[in-house]
Amino acid sequence: MKIPxxxxxxxxxxxxxxxVSFKDGKKGNKEAETLFTKMAKENGEKNCDxxxxxxxxxxxxxxxxxxxxxxx
Numbered sequence: 001m002k003i004p005x006x007x008x009x010x011x012x013x014x015x016x017x018x019x020v021s022f023k024d025g026k027k028g029n030k031e032a033e034t035l036f037t038k039m040a041k042e043n044g045e046k047n048c049d050x051x052x053x054x055x056x057x058x059x060x061x062x063x064x065x066x067x068x069x070x071x072x
Contacts, residue, residue, distance in 0.1 A: 004072040006032040010039060013063045024070060032068055039066045 004024035010017045020035060022028035037050050040059040043066070053059040058067040 002072055005070070007069045007071060008032050008035045008039070009065075009067050009069055011065045014065075024072070036066055036068055 005021040006024050006028050007022075008020045010019075020032075022032045033054055036054065036059070037045075040050060040053060043059075043064050044061045045053065045059055054068070057069070058065065
């Protein structure tokens with residue numbers, strides 16, 4: 001059985017630092033977006049760019065990346 005998830009994946013120099021998974025759905029998507037935004041802000045993101053990064057599903061600053069990935 002496969003469980004649909006939305007994953008927040010954080011990497012530095014392309015090396016995974018952490019992967020946090022949420023059940024795919026309204027609540028899980030909101031939780032993943034909140035974590036994505038928090039991680040991006042902690043690593044230099046400016047408020048005006050967060051929506052664009054969420055739309056793309058990735059934030060990059062130098063060798064730091066955080067992304068949203070849906071899987072099933």
